[in-house]
Amino acid sequence: MSFDPSIHTIDTGFMARGDFDAAYLVVENGRAAFIDCGTGLAVPAMLAALDRAGLDVAAVDWLVLTHVHLDHAGGAGLLMQQLPHAQLVVHPRGAPHMLDPTRLIAGATEVYGAVEIARSYGPILPVPAERVVVAEDGHRVDLAGRSLLCLHTPGHARHHLCVWDARSRAWFTGDTFGLSYRELDSARGAFIVPTSSPVQFEPEALKESIARLLSYAPQAMLLTHYGRVEDVARLGADLLEQIDAMADIGRQCDGRPDRHRCLVAALTALYLERAQAHGCPLDDAAVTAVLAMDIELNAQGLACWLDRDKR
Template identity: 40%
Template sequence: MRRLERLRRLAWVATQSEGSAVTLSDDGGPSDTPPVLTHDDGVIAIDTLTAGMTDVTAGYLIDAPRPALIECGPALTIGSVLQGLAALGLGPSDLAYLVLTHIHLDHAGGAGDVAAAFPNATVVVSEHGARHLAEPDRLNASSARVYGPLFDTVYGACTPVPAERLRSIADRDELDLGAGRVLELLHTPGHAKHHLGVVDPDIGAVFSGDSVGVQLPGMTELRPATPPPEFHLEAALRSLDRYRERSPGRIYLAHYGPVDPADAVLDQAEEQLRRWVEVAELARDEAHTLGLSGTHELDHVAETLQQRFHVRRQPSAEADDVAEDDARLRMLNDTRANAAGLLRYLHRRDTGELTELG
C-alpha cells in the first residue's frame, strides 16, 4: 500500500509539471535521489546517473502487481537506481523482475547488486547472455578491453547473479506481471546477439535497449549503435520489422527516454542504419584505394562518418548544454566505436563469416 500510494503521488506531481523530473522524500518533499519521472502511460523512468551525468541511461519501472524494472545501468552508479526505487517505496520484497535488454555494462552492470538488494527478484535476460551474468569474468575482461579507462571510472565490473536467480529467455517468451498484464520478449539481434526487445501491449510501447538507436535529449534524430564485435545490419533490420509487426505507439530508448510516433521512429532507425553502412563501405573502399589499412583505415572511416553525420540539435540548445551532450555522446555512441563495428561487419559479410545472429 505504501509503495502504490507513493507511485500515485509521484504520477500526480509529474502531471503538474510535464517533462520535469520529480523525486520525493519520506514526507513527500524533495530528496537527493536521482531524477524520477512518470510518463503519461504510467512508465516510471529512473535516471541511472551514469558517469555522474543525467540523461545518459534510463531504467524503466513498470508498476504492476509484480513490478518489473527494465535496465539497471552500470555497477558504479547502481546505488542511484536503488535510491530511486526506495524513494518510490519499493522494499526488498517488492521487485519481481529485473529485465535486461542485453548484457553490455551500461545496461546490465549493476544486475548482481539489484539481485542482492531485492532477494525475490528474478533477473530476466536472453538465453544467449545468461551465462555471462552468472559467471561474468569473460564479460568483465572483454568490457575492460573495449572501454579502456572508462571501465574503472564509469562502468565498473559486473557482479555475479546467482544462477538460480536467472531466467533465460527464448524468443517470444512472456513475463506475467499480474492482473492480466504480460510483457512479450523478442529476440532482437543486430546490436548484439543477446539483445531482447520488450513489448508492453497494454500501453503500446516497446522498450528497445540499443536496437533502435540513441537519441539523447536535445537531439533531433536517431544515431545507430553499431559497436563491435556483433553488429549485423540484416539482423538489425529484421528486429525493426518485428517491432513494426506489434504496431507500437511509442518507443522507450535506454539512451534516452520515450520517442514517438513509433512508426516514424522505426523508419528513421532503418534509414540511419542503411546510410551509416553505405557511407562506411564507401569510406572503406576509398581507404583501400589510398593504401590505408589497420588503424589508418579505421581513422579514415571514422572521420568520414563524423563529417557526414553531424549531430542535429534543437535550435534552442545553448553552448554549455551542447558541450555536456557531446560528452554524453562520446561515451555512449562514439563515432570511432561505431566505425569499428561497421568495418568488422563489412569484413565478415564480404568473407562469408556472418551468422544469422551476428
Template identity: 40%
Template structure:
C-alpha cells in the same frame, strides 16, 4: 539527481547518469503487483537506481523481476550488484545471455578491450548472478506482471545476438534496448526528434538489425522505450530514421576498410567515425539543433563506439 519521470500507464523512468551524463541510460519501473524493472545500467549507476526507487517510495525488496534487454555492461553490468539489495528478485535474460551473467569473465574481457584504462571507472564491479536467480525467456514467451499487464519477449538480434525486445500489453509499447538505436531527447527542445543506430562491437549485423526492426514495427507499438534514453510516442519516426541512417553507417565502415585495407582497425574506426561525424553534424546544423546541446557529447561518444563495431563487421566480411 533528477526525479524519476512519470511516463503514464504505470511506468516510471529513472535516470542512471551512465558515464556521468544525464539522459544517457535509464531504468524503467513497471508498477504492478509483480513489480518489475527493465535495465540496471552499469554498477556505478546502481546508487542512482536505488535513489530513484527511494524517490518512488519503493523498497528494493519489493522488486520481483529485473529484466535486461541484453547483457552489454551499460544495460546489465549492475545486475549482480543490484541483486544484493533485491532479495526477492529474479533476473530475466535472453537465452544467449544467461551464461554470461552467471560467469561475466568474457563480458569483462570484452569491455576492457574496448574501453581500456577507463574500464574500472565506467563498469566496476561486475558481479556474477547466481544461476538459481536467472530466468530465460525464449522468443514469444511471456511474463505476467498483473491481470492487466503481460510482457512478450522477442528475439531481436542485430545489435547483439543476445538481445530481446519486450512488448508491454498494457502500455502497448516496446522496450527496444538498442535494437532500433539510440534516442537523443535533449534535441526535442529544438523541435527535433533524432535517433541513430547503435552498431557497437562485436556482434553487429545490419541485416539482422533490419529484420528485427521490421518485426517490431509489425507490432504497431504506440510507444518506444529506448535503453538510451527515454520514451518516444512516435514509433514510426524511429523506424524511419533507422532506415535512413543504418545504410550510411554501414557505408562509412565499408569505405574505411576498402580504402585503407592495411591500416590498423583503430585507424579505420577513426576514419569511419570522422565521416559519420561530418554527416550527422551537418544534418543537425541543417535542422537547427544548437551546437551547445548536451546531445552532441553523447553523439560524439556513440559514433566512436559505433565505428568500432562497423569496422569489426566489415573485417569479418573480408
C-alpha cells in the same frame, strides 16, 4: 493518450552524464519489475526509484535485461543481491555471461580499457544460476497479471531482446531502436541515430528487428539512451535509412590504411547533415560533442562487422 504512469524512468548516472543512460521500473498492483539496471554504480539510483514509488526491495519480482552490455546489465549481480525475491530474465546467449561475467569484463576491457572499466562500471558480479530465467523468443514475464513480452531482436547484439508492454503500447528497446538524446530534439521532435557499437553489429538483422518492433504499431519507444520517444514511424524510417548509409560508409572506408579515421569522419558528416536537416538547436561542434563517444563506438562496430564479413 497520456503515458502510463506506472512506468518510471531511472537515470542511472552512467559516465556522470544526465539524460544519457536509462533503466525503467514497471509497477503493477504493488509488484515491480526493473528493465535493465545500468552499472554497479547505479544500484543506489535503482533502489531510490523503488523508494519514490512507495515500494521496498521485497516487491521486485523481475529484473529483465535487454542485453548484457555493461551500461545495461553491469550492475545486475550487485542489484540482485539487494532484491530477495527477484528473478533475472535474459536472452539465452546472455545468460552464461550473467552466471560468469569473466568474458564480459574482458571484452569490455578490450574496448574501453581497464582504467575506464574500474572508474565507470563498479562491481561486476555473477548471478546465482537458480535466479536466472532464460527468455526464448516469445517468452512472457508475468508481473502481477501484466504481461511483458520478450522478443529476440538481433542486430546491435545477438543476445538482444526487447520487451513489449501491451498496457502502454510501448517497447523497452535497449539499443535496438537507436540513441536519441534530448538536447538534440528540435521542433520536429526527437533526433535518432543507430548504434553499431562492437562487436556484433549486423545491419540486415538490425533492420529486420526494427521492422518487427514497428509491426506492433507502438505508441512509444523507451530507449536506454535516452528515455521515451514518440513519432515512432518517422524515427524507424530514419533508423533504416541510416543503417544502410552506415553500411555503405563501412564498405567505402574498408581497405584503406586509415580506415578508422575514414569511418569516424564519414559517420560524423552523416550525423551532422541529418542533424542540420532535422533542425537540431546545437551547432555542429556541439552536436559532435554530444555524439562523440557514439561515433567512436559506431566506427569500431562497423570495423568489427567488416572484418567478420570477410571471414
